[in-house]
Amino acid sequence: MTEPRSAGESLRHAMDSGEVLLVAAAGMLVVAAVAQTAAVGVVQLRTALAFGGLIAFGEVLRLSLPGGREVAPIASAGAFAYAVIVKVGMVPATQPALQVVAVAAVGMVLGAMPHLAAGRPAGLTGIASRLVAVAVVAAAFRPLSRSITITAPEDWWVALAAMAGLLVVGWLVECLIGALISANALRARFGVALWDEMRVQLPLGVAVTATAILIAFAADMMGLAALGLFIAPLLITQLAFRRYAGIRATYLQTVRALARVTEVGGYVEDGHARRVGQLAVAVGRDLGMNEPELLELEYAALMHDIGQLSLRDPIPGGATVLASRDDQQRIAELGANVIGETGVLPRVAELVRCQHRPWRGPNGGPPVGSRIIRAANAFDDLVGSSAEPSRSTAALERLRLDTATEYDPLVVEALARVAGRRQVPAGRLPAC
């Protein structure tokens, strides 16, 4: 496998324990599958080569979904189809489950090579979770395949139900793995992580499942030509997803960059917006917010000071925690108006509008997101880019003193947990 080469520099971040476990498990599975297949010989070599090629091709074309999830819909569809295929050109397909795993593994690893050559991460975690899902489906379906026929009208319903059911299980396995990994790496709550994973993976999962079933049915009639025919439409689906993911990433990048205008304008300290953004997201995650909520929270936290642009003169030092209540309210209102102008971020505007309000206010107080921004902003105003634990402790102490009215105690406690976890301070030093 490619692990030795990639472990050093090509991996974006060091693998955490969950990922190592997953890759090791998948690695052992692959070794067993390849050894067994090599020992008994490859059944129906042409079919195996065609599917292996399709899987490798799909792996080359993998893409990142929002939230940094690497998916390879074409590779998944190819591998799942190979697992549930019954006949190819009217000849029964007889590959055993371990051969399915071996072919999928070889295809995926070959498909990862161009990524390595281009200096991108190998994506072992993604490959491993795809492989495990395929192995589950293949192990359940291959033994059945002899007793399933898809030509007689009364039989294909059974075949269809078996395929669909198992592919849904495969999809769930993949979601489960993804959720376990992100819950472990990001300290998200498992239930929330699983829900996020399923929500993001659902559309492509549906397309992949339907495509795999269609390939399995069509291969009976068309032979291996079915594979070629299916690449084009799924490619288009993938292209649409790639553009969608791309614009999402650009959006976030742009908001992050433009949030810095307050820093360049001398309104706030360097790196303030980004640090508050990171801190707020970490606190929100700790409190069990899901990804759409976290994205809105991040936008609001990044832009929470944008209203200062409308002030005639910067507040000295830019620290809004020291500004008067009236000034804070004006900044919040002005900022919310700017964001409201977009017409597309109404909830973000609301979060910014309420950021100055004490948590124990009328009408149940401000939204949780606003409370988080308020606390994160105060914390960063007091600590800044300093790495000293004593300042962080002192700042937390000060926030705790104000939990009677100003800061939500739950938020402050989450903030304390997040700040305590970070040996490196809340945000690395600003770039410039």
Add this chain to the structure above:
Amino acid sequence: MVTGNGHRLNGEPPSRLSLAAWLYMAVVVAGTVIVLVQALGSDAETDSAGTKSGITLVVLALLFLVCDSTPTTLTSRQSAWSPSSSATLAAVVLLGPLGAMAVGAASLLSVRRGAGFVQRVFSASVYGLSGYCAGRAYLALGGSVGLPRHAAFPAIIVPFAVAAVVHVFLNHGLLLGMLMLDPPVAAGQPGRAAGRHIPLLFFSDLGYATLGLLIAALWGGGPGAFTAILVLVPLFVARWAMGQFAAQERAYAATMAALCQAVETKDLYTRGHSERVARGSAMIAQEVGMRGSRVEAIRYAGMLHDVGKLGVPTTVLRKNGPLTEEEFAAIQLHPMRGIEIVREIGFLDEALAGIMHHHERIDGLGYPMGLAGDEIPEFARVIAVADAFDAMTSNRSYRGARSIEDAVADLRRWSGTQFDPVLVEAFVAALSRAGWYQPEAGAPQPADSVPAADHDDPTAPLQVIEGR
């Protein structure tokens, strides 16, 4: 498939169409009718009267209608996209040219908001005609009509692929003709958004056309017509993603505009300046024939070109009277401060150079680096023209807005010294076609801060006190 509906949304009354557009529509509809009559006369052998093909026709037409009735609108609602071509292409194989025509003509019954009768007839003709021609191409290359037999694969792929290409080309070509004769004006950017998406639409259509063969192949095998539903699944997922993409893109543009406006609040005089510079830069870029993605990039560069002004103290920006050298240096730094902010926006590569050098001059006397001639990045030369033009045609405290004619004359006067002559002429040409939204006279400015100069305005250059 690009739906005709997309080109004429909002149910505009057809009477607004130009004579040429009316003639064009009449020719297309008449052509379809002639083809239909001829085909009915000669294609007796592809008689599809059996109940079996009757059911096939109905199911395919329904499939077509479901796809066609819920198109995904792309950016600025100028073109919509739906995967209905797969139904037409399946009909090419299962029913032959006439059947494909009938399925395409089902567009007449499509449930779309705001589609008038004329509109429906026209799009039904377009789909019918492209379906028929695709069917003819399929037959001509040796494809056989009916449930594809086992032996037909993979030989069937060539005629089918040609049929798909013919269908997509005809469909887009005919609708594009309409778009050119009758450009949508509502969005204020004639044809731009639609034009930008045509390659994507084209390829996605080709992709979905191939699904037509799948529908046809599975029709005879196990699950029969049920596959039609199964085939819909990936289609709708792709549509969903396209819709999400379009929504995100709109949201992105709106956010960008709002943030730029927030930056402008610092300087009362420049309200709307960045949006107008963005528009002017895009006009020039289109005029000199930049491709779509570069036009998009320069639009954002134009929008962001003055973001760095935030790094210049307000007192300097609004100073009345000559600037000290330090103050002038602060102003000269604003393109660099701008880069500092937008550097991290990944897609902006070339736009960054445009932002950084938009105050360079062709004669080398500009800032921040004093580049001359072709050393200045093309984006920067484009933005410089649009920037100066908007500064001249906007209200300033020290003078009212100048007329467009005066500003053009001034651009030409400084063409070759300050501006790139080619780009100035391109801008003038684009202006005469598309016009310019001159900002209205703004609210009276506060009396305490009336700068007598503007760093963007070549008619009133900043005064600097030499030496100290």
